[in-house]
């Protein structure tokens with residue numbers, strides 16, 4: 001335990017000093033197979049040489065100059081994101097929570113400008129996760145993240161994910177936006193039903209409500225396409241990104257369609273560090289690789305392989321209920337003891353995380369091989385074997 005650090009995480013008792021590809025090394029030189037990727041961040045693996053080279057060169061040239069001026073990598077990154085998404089404009093910030101704050105503010109400003117001050121309510125979903133700022137914890141439909149921090153931001157309501165009737169019951173003339181993760185990440189790696197998302201899109205169109213997709217975890221290739229929405233055949237009005245966008249260099253982005261984004265005018269929103277040359281250069285180098293020929297197809301192939309291998313464990317062990325997820329964002333729902341499984345895997349050199357209480361989450365970097373997946377599955381197999389005996393006692 002390091003007392004000078006506020007203990008906001010239940011950290012493993014280890015200090016990581018180096019990373020290479022899908023592996024991390026601690027201060028004693030012990031190797032770990034990393035199926036957390038910094039919680040779905042270092043998608044191209046640790047210390048990717050192209051990213052290291054790009055940020056080293058940029059650091060020697062210009063790290064920061066403020067948003068009082070343009071910088072070339074910010075312009076190019078915005079253009080690249082616009083070119084490869086259904087969106088028209090980008091606002092840059094530094095994290096996922098900030099991207100969601102920007103989305104909440106944009107949705108409210110759009111409704112204010114078009115309909116007046118009474119249309120400000122936002123519907124989000126139970127078991128969602130949108131970050132830790134006051135706005136983002138309020139948007140997050142889980143009381144455990146909100147307890148002790150009240151009063152929360154007014155105007156948020158929580159529907160049952162996947163249940164259109166529940167959404168209909170909360171919609172009224174005050175509703176300005178619906179915000180959703182296409183695959184709930186922290187809530188337990190739970191993909192939304194495509195028909196549900198299509199119905200939400202239709203409802204939003206009918207009622208003058210904006211649809212916000214939080215793709216902070218699902219975006220940047222994690223589900224096998226650059227953005228998860230591409231696999232649901234609908235387009236949101238606002239899209240938030242962070243995590244994998246710059247392969248570990250802090251960055252967030254909020255993208256929107258032009259008719260929405262144009263309500264943000266000088267002075268309405270800002271970020272000192274947002275879109276700085278260092279972070280945007282890292283993001284450009286990341287996208288350059290990710291958008292290369294066959295890269296995302298490989299993510300889909302490996303994702304299917306991982307899902308198939310995990311399904312074998314579900315068949316084998318009584319405590320394993322199901323495999324969930326898309327692409328290289330997978331979870332195994334257990335009846336109990338996900339935390340104990342993650343701790344035991346850690347002891348055996350495999351890094352995993354828990355999501356949604358009892359889901360063991362697998363979000364490896366895209367540079368893993370089938371052999372790495374086999375190694376990870378074999379460790380989880382051993383752990384479940386040992387734990388199944390304990391749980392049955």
Ligand SMILES: Cc1ncc(COP(=O)(O)O)c(C=O)c1O
Nearest residue numbers: 095096097129130131185216217
């Ligand atoms: C879907 C989603 N939204 C928002 C966030 C918050 O991102 P950050 O921790 O960068 O603020 C996360 C982080 O886990 C996330 O998974």
